[in-house]
Amino acid sequence: MTQDGRIDFLYLNEQDMIDAGVLNMQECINVMEDVFGILSTEDYRMGGRENNSHGMVVSFPDEPEHKSMPVNGPDRRFCAMPAYLGGEYRIAGCKWYGSNLDNKDKNLPRSILTMNLNDADTGAPLAFMSANLLSAWRTGAIPGVGVRYLAKPDSKVVAVLGAGAIGSSTAIALLLEAKNAEVFKIYDVDESQSQILKEDLEEKFPNVSIQIVYSIEDAVRETDILNLATSGEANPKIESEWIKPGALIIGSSSGNFDPDFVINNVRLVVDNWKMYEEVKYEDVYPYNTLEMGVLGRLFLDWIHEDRMTSDIIMNVGDIIKGNVHARENDDDIVIFALGGQPLYDIAWGYKVYQNALEKDIGTKLNLWETAFQAR
Amino acid sequence: MTQDGRIDFLYLNEQDMIDAGVLNMQECINVMEDVFGILSTEDYRMGGRENNSHGMVVSFPDEPEHKSMPVNGPDRRFCAMPAYLGGEYRIAGCKWYGSNLDNKDKNLPRSILTMNLNDADTGAPLAFMSANLLSAWRTGAIPGVGVRYLAKPDSKVVAVLGAGAIGSSTAIALLLEAKNAEVFKIYDVDESQSQILKEDLEEKFPNVSIQIVYSIEDAVRETDILNLATSGEANPKIESEWIKPGALIIGSSSGNFDPDFVINNVRLVVDNWKMYEEVKYEDVYPYNTLEMGVLGRLFLDWIHEDRMTSDIIMNVGDIIKGNVHARENDDDIVIFALGGQPLYDIAWGYKVYQNALEKDIGTKLNLWETAFQAR
Known part of the structure; x- marks a missing residue:
């Protein structure tokens, strides 16, 4: 972000994520221990009535009235997982995915995930990333x-x-x-x-x-x-x-x-x-x-x-x-x-994003030079 | 998506969105009338207990225990808005934004929004877009x-x-x-x-x-x-x-x-x-x-x-x-x-995305050639 309100952010595809260290399991374990520390001090916010929600699921009926609607099944859902993580991270983010067991017939993973990282104050995007490995590794x-x-x-x-x-x-x-x-x-x-x-x-x-x-x-x-x-x-x-x-x-x-x-x-x-x-x-x-x-x-x-x-x-x-x-x-x-x-995804996503910045990995994208409605 | 599970999607920044017609208010009004038709046939799913949630808000306390945590205030929040929209659209999507009145001091809009559009079956991303104008115009x-x-x-x-x-x-x-x-x-x-x-x-x-x-x-x-x-x-x-x-x-x-x-x-x-x-x-x-x-x-x-x-x-x-x-x-x-x-955002986002595809507007991005964990 600059004085004129220009916003750029980083796009990291799956290969970029690998290059930026998403598969470094030992570091990821340490970061997860870190998150448990932040959890115990309650320096975080999630969604939901008591600010502790896992996320918001969009599910489908067992027998949809509309034939074109997706049908309920094991792991068939969409899910948005928004949160703010404090501590040394101090950023917001949202993981978003769709899951379908049938994906395996298409040479695709069961779930396809992306992750947004955002400035905690302005809400400006910092990164948009392929999140399959992020999610699998933090899990x-x-x-x-x-x-x-x-x-x-x-x-x-x-x-x-x-x-x-x-x-x-x-x-x-x-x-x-x-x-x-x-x-x-x-x-x-x-x-x-x-x-x-x-x-x-x-x-x-x-x-x-x-x-x-x-x-x-x-x-x-x-x-x-x-x-x-x-x-x-x-x-x-x-x-x-x-x-x-x-x-x-x-x-x-x-x-x-x-x-x-x-x-x-x-x-x-x-x-x-x-x-x-x-x-x-x-x-x-x-x-x-x-x-x-x-x-x-x-x-x-x-x-x-x-x-x-x-x-x-x-x-x-x-x-x-x-x-x-x-x-x-x-x-x-x-x-x-x-x-x-989502706190786990934000933490590990932030570390990988920091690595990517350091190593100049990823695609820089511009959201706007100056917002059309900057008022 | 191709046979080998390659996934590409389209990134549309604010100028791309304008070029693809997001400011066409007359068309947008017609699309919104469309959405009310789909609403009345219940060919949609949102999140929440009764599948009708506006979205998931991450809010902040009036007096945070941690000094670095954002403080509650008018329009101070993050929000994820996921849904599936049927009818002629038949796609899923999630709008995600952060809001802060102080943004105006930084030459930024009060809210900064992005939008994901996803294949209803596989969950694969179709588009990631700047959503300020999308949201303002549908509203x-x-x-x-x-x-x-x-x-x-x-x-x-x-x-x-x-x-x-x-x-x-x-x-x-x-x-x-x-x-x-x-x-x-x-x-x-x-x-x-x-x-x-x-x-x-x-x-x-x-x-x-x-x-x-x-x-x-x-x-x-x-x-x-x-x-x-x-x-x-x-x-x-x-x-x-x-x-x-x-x-x-x-x-x-x-x-x-x-x-x-x-x-x-x-x-x-x-x-x-x-x-x-x-x-x-x-x-x-x-x-x-x-x-x-x-x-x-x-x-x-x-x-x-x-x-x-x-x-x-x-x-x-x-x-x-x-x-x-x-x-x-x-x-x-x-x-x-x-x-x-979110149904409104998905509908208007989909129309603008279709226009962008037709007019070859936007930046094509690759999520992966073949997923690292395609199993």
């Missing part, structure tokens, strides 16, 4: 923070359910943080997905034994750190007796657990419980659905069903600060449920 | 539809309260549709604004007497068609006895009316009452505030206060279709309250 990085603070340090066996975009980026984060990992198990209904991830991880982590497994049970048993990253409609059934004592289960997506077991035997951690409380204004019970599989929403359902109360739920930020402890006993199982928030 | 055009269907055909005196971005575009629409207009009055607290608008209108409408007035009373008295387009904190006091029998009052912003007079003597029309009902989930009473001055929210407040019920409120689409009549008697005063919806 992958948060489980890395989970491993850092919620897994037992001697964790040797790590596993992912789901080897799609999220599972793949998460796998990198898990292995970066699980310093003593010896075995990494991959389960996906589509074995070719597992194979692609296996090859990628073998290159990146030559000292870990990367194994494809062929059942959910094999993925869960004997596993110290388990990550769920399946698409909405999968909702994998996890039998309680499969879960190893002391295990960490990270829910990037949802899962089908025995409520009684989880409520009575598992320590529950979320990224930001206030965000889930906001859901009660935005949606109706049941909150966890095949169209929108989010483990924290399952907790909301259990609270709605009077199976549990919210006071057993911990925020990861409080654990990082040392205010509360993830485990009381060594054998305590911990579930870390992730909801996703 | 101006809707009162044009109001004049077409809600004003008395012999209306001779037209007036605007507020000569900012919205008031200025609205003025053009009002005069295009008020075919028998002889006098056009402009009131603004800042006379230089009135002067700029006066000169613009004198050029465009040489047969109409364009007059600057210096009080709200002068603007309202003897006026057949009155438009309110002030910034949030102005909330102009409109005395009931100033209002001419048979007048049409269009609320692009809010106003300070005597509730008893309005409820008992005025016919109330809105663009989409369902959108206001959604506000009850999103916000708390009082709904109409200086930070967010919207006349339809004033109706919500009056309903909340048990002064009136919603059954006296008409949707303009039903009047256009002839299902209900704006007036029962010739002297009935009509208020047309506008809330704004």
